[in-house]
Amino acid sequence: MxxxxxxxxxxxxxxxxxxxxxxxxxxxxxxxxxxxxxxxxxxxxxxxxxxxxxxxxxxxxxxxxxxxxxxxxxxxxxxxxxxxxxxxxxxxxxxxxxxxxxxxxxxxxxxxxxxxSNIYLEIEVDKESKQLDYESVFSLLILKIKEHESN
Structure with a gap:
C-alpha cells in the first residue's frame, strides 16, 4: 500500500x-x-x-x-x-x-x-470501530519523514 x-x-x-x-x-x-x-x-x-x-x-x-x-x-x-x-x-x-x-x-x-533514524508517531484508534485510519497514519508518517529530513 x-x-x-x-x-x-x-x-x-x-x-x-x-x-x-x-x-x-x-x-x-x-x-x-x-x-x-x-x-x-x-x-x-x-x-x-x-x-x-x-x-x-x-x-x-x-x-x-x-x-x-x-x-x-x-x-x-x-x-x-x-x-x-x-x-x-x-x-x-x-x-x-x-x-x-x-x-x-x-x-x-x-x-x-x-x-x-527511528520516527515515532502518536496514533489513535477510532473509538467506535477500534480501527486505525490508515490514510491519516500514512499522511502523518509522510509529514514526520519530511520534518526529519529537513532537520
Missing part, C-alpha cells in the same frame, strides 16, 4: 535497541565504524580517537574506517562492555555496524544509523 502511494519500494525492517541485539546474538562476526574529526573526538582523552584523528590529519583523509573481524566469537562480558562503550560514544563515531549470529544461526545486523 505504501509502495503504491509513493511509487517507491518500501522495506520495513525489525529495528531493535542495542540491549535486545546483544540478547539476540550468540556470537559476533564483525564490528565496523567510521571516525571523522569532530568537536567530540578531537578533544577526547581516548588514545584510539586521538591517534585516528592525528592519522587522518597526517594523511589528509576525511575519515578513517575501522573494521574488526571475528570468527563467530562468543559474546563475552568483555565484548558486551566494548559494544556498550562504543554505543555510549556514538557521537564520536559514524556508521556503527555490528554483525552477529543468533542461536538459530541467522545473521543479525545492528546498524546504529537505522536505530538513530
Amino acid at each position: 505504501a509502495s503504491e502511494k509513493i511509487d517507491k519500494e518500501v522495506v520495513i525492517k525489525s529495528i531493535i535497541q542495542e540491549e535486545q541485539f546483544l540478547e539476540k546474538i550468540k556470537s559476533i562476526n564483525k564490528i565496523s565504524f567510521t571516525v571523522a574529526p569532530t568537536l567530540f573526538n578531537s578533544t577526547s582523552e581516548d588514545v584510539l580517537s586521538n591517534n585516528l584523528v592525528r592519522d587522518i590529519y597526517g594523511f589528509d583523509a576525511d575519515r578513517a574506517n575501522i573494521e574488526l573481524s571475528y570468527n563467530n566469537t562468543s559474546i563475552t562480558d568483555r565484548i558486551k562492555q566494548k559494544f556498550n562503550s562504543l554505543i555510549g560514544r556514538k557521537s564520536e563515531f559514524e556508521n556503527i555496524v555490528v554483525i552477529g549470529q543468533s542461536d538459530e544461526n541467522f545473521e543479525s545486523i545492528f546498524n546504529l544509523r537505522e536505530i538513530a
Whole structure:
C-alpha cells in the first residue's frame, strides 16, 4: 500500500535497541565504524580517537574506517562492555555496524544509523470501530519523514 502511494519500494525492517541485539546474538562476526574529526573526538582523552584523528590529519583523509573481524566469537562480558562503550560514544563515531549470529544461526545486523533514524508517531484508534485510519497514519508518517529530513 505504501509502495503504491509513493511509487517507491518500501522495506520495513525489525529495528531493535542495542540491549535486545546483544540478547539476540550468540556470537559476533564483525564490528565496523567510521571516525571523522569532530568537536567530540578531537578533544577526547581516548588514545584510539586521538591517534585516528592525528592519522587522518597526517594523511589528509576525511575519515578513517575501522573494521574488526571475528570468527563467530562468543559474546563475552568483555565484548558486551566494548559494544556498550562504543554505543555510549556514538557521537564520536559514524556508521556503527555490528554483525552477529543468533542461536538459530541467522545473521543479525545492528546498524546504529537505522536505530538513530527511528520516527515515532502518536496514533489513535477510532473509538467506535477500534480501527486505525490508515490514510491519516500514512499522511502523518509522510509529514514526520519530511520534518526529519529537513532537520
